Amino acid sequence: MLRDNRERLLMVAVQGEVVPPSTGGYRTQWDGHPKLALGMGGIKYNLKIGDSCFGWASGDHVEPGVTIRGKEKENPSDCALAHLACIGNEAAVVDGEAKGARGVFTGRHAGADDLVWLPAEAIEKLSIGDKVQVKSLGVGLKLLDYPDVRVNKCSPRLLDSLGIKEKEGRLVVPVVKEVPSFLMGSGIGFGTMTEPVDYDIQTTDPKAVKKYELESLRLGDIVCLKDQLCVNGRGYYKGAFTVGVIIHGSSDFSGHGPGVNPVLSTKDGRLGVELVKRANIADFWGLK
Amino acid sequence: MVKTNKDRLLEIAVVGEVVHSAVEPLYVTGWDGAPTLGLGRGGIIYNVKPGDPCFGWAWGDKVEPGVSADGTGNDGQKGSFRNFSCVGNQVKIMKGEAKGEAGVVVGKVGYLPGGAHHLVLHFKKETLEKVAIGDKVQVRSVGVGLEFPEHSGVRAVGLSPQLLDVMGLNEKGGKLTVPVAKVIPPEYVGQGSGGAPAESSNWDVMTQSPDAVEFLKELRLGDIVCLKDILTAWGRGYYEGAYTMGVVSCGASVRMGQGLGVTTILTCREGEAIPVLKRGANIAEYLKLGGG
Numbered sequence: 001m002l003r004d005n006r007e008r009l010l011m012v013a014v015q016g017e018v019v020p021p022s023t024g025g026y027r028t029q030w031d032g033h034p035k036l037a038l039g040m041g042g043i044k045y046n047l048k049i050g051d052s053c054f055g056w057a058s059g060d061h062v063e064p065g066v067t068i069r070g071k072e073k074e075n076p077s078d079c080a081l082a083h084l085a086c087i088g089n090e091a092a093v094v095d096g097e098a099k100g101a102r103g104v105f106t107g108r109h110a111g112a113d114d115l116v117w118l119p120a121e122a123i124e125k126l127s128i129g130d131k132v133q134v135k136s137l138g139v140g141l142k143l144l145d146y147p148d149v150r151v152n153k154c155s156p157r158l159l160d161s162l163g164i165k166e167k168e169g170r171l172v173v174p175v176v177k178e179v180p181s182f183l184m185g186s187g188i189g190f191g192t193m194t195e196p197v198d199y200d201i202q203t204t205d206p207k208a209v210k211k212y213e214l215e216s217l218r219l220g221d222i223v224c225l226k227d228q229l230c231v232n233g234r235g236y237y238k239g240a241f242t243v244g245v246i247i248h249g250s251s252d253f254s255g256h257g258p259g260v261n262p263v264l265s266t267k268d269g270r271l272g273v274e275l276v277k278r279a280n281i282a283d284f285w286g287l288k
Numbered sequence: 289m290v291k292t293n294k295d296r297l298l299e300i301a302v303v304g305e306v307v308h309s310a311v312e313p314l315y316v317t318g319w320d321g322a323p324t325l326g327l328g329r330g331g332i333i334y335n336v337k338p339g340d341p342c343f344g345w346a347w348g349d350k351v352e353p354g355v356s357a358d359g360t361g362n363d364g365q366k367g368s369f370r371n372f373s374c375v376g377n378q379v380k381i382m383k384g385e386a387k388g389e390a391g392v393v394v395g396k397v398g399y400l401p402g403g404a405h406h407l408v409l410h411f412k413k414e415t416l417e418k419v420a421i422g423d424k425v426q427v428r429s430v431g432v433g434l435e436f437p438e439h440s441g442v443r444a445v446g447l448s449p450q451l452l453d454v455m456g457l458n459e460k461g462g463k464l465t466v467p468v469a470k471v472i473p474p475e476y477v478g479q480g481s482g483g484a485p486a487e488s489s490n491w492d493v494m495t496q497s498p499d500a501v502e503f504l505k506e507l508r509l510g511d512i513v514c515l516k517d518i519l520t521a522w523g524r525g526y527y528e529g530a531y532t533m534g535v536v537s538c539g540a541s542v543r544m545g546q547g548l549g550v551t552t553i554l555t556c557r558e559g560e561a562i563p564v565l566k567r568g569a570n571i572a573e574y575l576k577l578g579g580g
Contacts, residue, residue, distance in 0.1 A: 028484065028522045182474035182517065185525055186482020189399070189492055189545025192317040200482060205519075205527040227475065229496075232317050233544030235478050237497040254523025255482030 002164060002171075003144040006156040011137045014081040015094070016068030016114050018043060018130045030204035030254040035060065039249065041067045041113060043126055049106050049117050049220040050282025053249040053258045054203075061256065062249035063109055064219045065117045068132045076112040082196040086138030087245055087261060087281065088155030091116045096130035098122045104285060105134050106220065107247030107261045108153065110187050110197040115247060117287045139195070146171060146270055150231040152194045154263040161284035162222065162243075162263075167272070173224070173243045173264065174276040177217065181227035181236050183208060185255040192233045194262060199234050203250040203257035214250070217258055220287075221246040222279040230262035240267035245281060290457050290464065291437050294449040299430040303382075304357040304369045304407060306423045307331065310400040316349070318542035319496040324349065328539065330356030330397070330406045332419055338394050338410060338510030339572035342539040342548050343501070350549060351539035352397055353509050354416065356406035357425050370396065370405050370488040374431030375535050375553055376451030376575060379409050382426050386411075386418035392575055393427060394510060395537020395551045396446065398489025399479055405488060408537050410577050432487065439464045441560030443521050445486045447553040454574040455512065456566070466533050466554060467566035469511040474526055476500045477515050478545040484523035486552055491515060491524060491532070495540040495547035504540075504548065510571040511536045513550060514563035520555040530557050535571055 021042035026034035039047065039062030047056065049064045056062050070079020089105040101122030106115045116132055138155040149171065151159070165172045179201050187199025201217075203209050217223070223244055229237035230244075244260035251257050264271060281287070309331035315323035328336070328351030336345065336353045345351050357379075359369030373379075377393045391411035398405045407427070411419065434444035434452065442464050444452075456467040472493055480491035493515075495501055507513070512535055519527035520534075531554075538549035554561055571577070 030519070030521070030523060030525055030527075032522050180475075182477075182526060184481075188481055189479025189494070189543065192319075192543050202481070202526045204525045207528050208526065227497075229319070229544065231544075232319055232321055235319065235496055235545030236475055236494045236500065237319075238499045240497075253482065253525075254484065254519065254521070255480075255525030 002166065004159065005142045005144060009137055009140055011135055012084055013133055014084050014136045015131055015133045016070050016081045018126060018128050018132065019067055019069050020128050027253060029252040035252055039063060043123060043128065045123060049287050050280055051219050053217040053219055053246060054215045056249065059249060060251050060253065063113055063115050065106065065115060066123065066126065067113045068116055069112055069114060077110065077196045081114050081134065082108060084136035084139050085114060085134045086136060086153050086155040087263065088157035089134050089136055089138065091132050091134045093122060093126065094131045094133045096127050098125035098130060104287060106281065107245055108196060108198060109248050109259055110190060148268040148270055149264055149266045152230060152263055152265065153261050158263065170270050170272045172272045172274055174279045175224045175243060175273045176221045176276060176279050178224045178226055178273065181225065184225060184228055185257065188234050194230050194233060197234065198247055198259035198261045200251065200257045200259050202255055204252065204254050217246055218280055219246055219249060220281040223260060224273040225260065229267050230265040234262065237267050239269065240265065241271040243271065243273065290459060292452065293435045293437065297430050297433055297449065299428055300372055302369045302372050302427050302429050304359045304425050306419060306421050306425060307356055307358050307406065308421055310404050312401050316543065319544035324542055328352065329400060332421065334416060338577055339570055340509050342507045342509055342536060343505055345539060348539055350397065350541045350546065352406060352408045353394065355409040355411060355419055357409055358404055358406055369407065371485060372429035372432055373407050373427045374429060374446045374448035375551055376448030377427050377429055377431065379425050379427045381419065382424040384420050384423040386415050386423065389415040391415065392577065394571060395535055395549065396488060396490055397538045397549045412578065436464060439560055441558060442554060442556045444554055445520055445552040451571065451574065464561040465564045466561055467569045468514040468533060468563040469569045470507060471514045471516055471563050474517040477518055478547065480524050482524065486520045486523060490537060490549040490551045491534065492546045493548040493550060494545055496544055507536055507548060508570055509536055509539060512569045512571065515550065519557055520552040521557065527557060529559050531555065531559060531561060531563065533563065
């Protein structure tokens, strides 16, 4: 039985607004070609958590479902939503035609975007500018018998869904893929806080994409990052282990690719993984 | 003799200003949770110069040798200062007590608080004593567009003709050879990934994991190094078989994912330019920078 301190967590309301899609005109890909990138920001009617990270026409960093941003500060990354919302938290639309619809917080894309799954009928009614409130719960979550394991952006609900086993004093987490450390790219070293930032599994070397079969990755997958430590920030540390959730899709821009929100991390050898065919938050919670 | 198009490069004046150290308003959290004030991120640093160690400065974090300057004005004006200036270019102080005195661009460091970006400048000791924060500096920028007609797979990035001529480039078996102090594996290469354009800012070689620190500890500011499997052509990222050659432009860091700044000067996708290990491959020696 995994013991934690969930009965002492504070549950705090945090809020964001549905934002328009992001577009910055043509941007230059890793190979020198221009691209009008699609899929960041806004309401995506036909892209949801559980879908493929790859292959969307002109897609780049595609964010499933609905993208919201905190508004109480100029930079969304400084807002309470960015720091406190945890994957698996309940989200609710609090104004507009979809008012009252309930969904799930599914991750944070470092640039600016917080991501929410909502049911299809709610998405049909949703407007850009609608407010979404999240009952944040998870900051401060600790595993009492594994104090070295940093828990980040992980709700008690996600912790329970991961299927963690204990074997010989180690936590063993089912994941769909182990990613070598040298593939970790954009977001690495970006600030010293772990909570508001994801980082990318680089997909701008076609050879590496093939070799590590990255095209099998799905939005919401649970993955392992080897030799990566995400306790205070993100970076290389030999022997460290990080488990995270894929929160956005692949990219053609140098150093970018599917984004990972770290949820468990340690350098002290008390975290391991087992490879499984499916481990995805859409399956955990029946998000369709 | 390696052929280039250096006689066709435009020489353009770009203007900036000597800046304060880039510091956060609060304690900075190191990778291990220890707080620090992170000293040395730009400004005027009197007692560190190219050729000095990258590690071991008291409370030092990404220490930039000498004087740091950034562009002023709108994004376009800042961009020209950051992107057109090349390592080895001449810089002149335009106002203040050191007016008219010359120095050399020795590196670029980005990812600073508030979106700041530093050009790292070397001046001789007597000049350094006279420089004030806020002084206007002008770089005679030349190097953007530099090409190797017989090595079309090699892209020069922020490399000046001044450094090009003295860094010992040669040819072997159809490839360009580049003397470097160290070849660094891709797992040590951190912040900078995903950044663009290639011309501004830097890569960081991470200095938190003990094996990385052991591997890197002898490196000096100004060393020319090679980043293996790293491509810096139209942005920064991993690419198996690629190489990026750059100049170490700032020191070690306690922040996770950060470390020695490497300012790109050359890159290739398929190994068209290869590193050759050489002790003392350092711009302080190449550009005869002397004691600052």
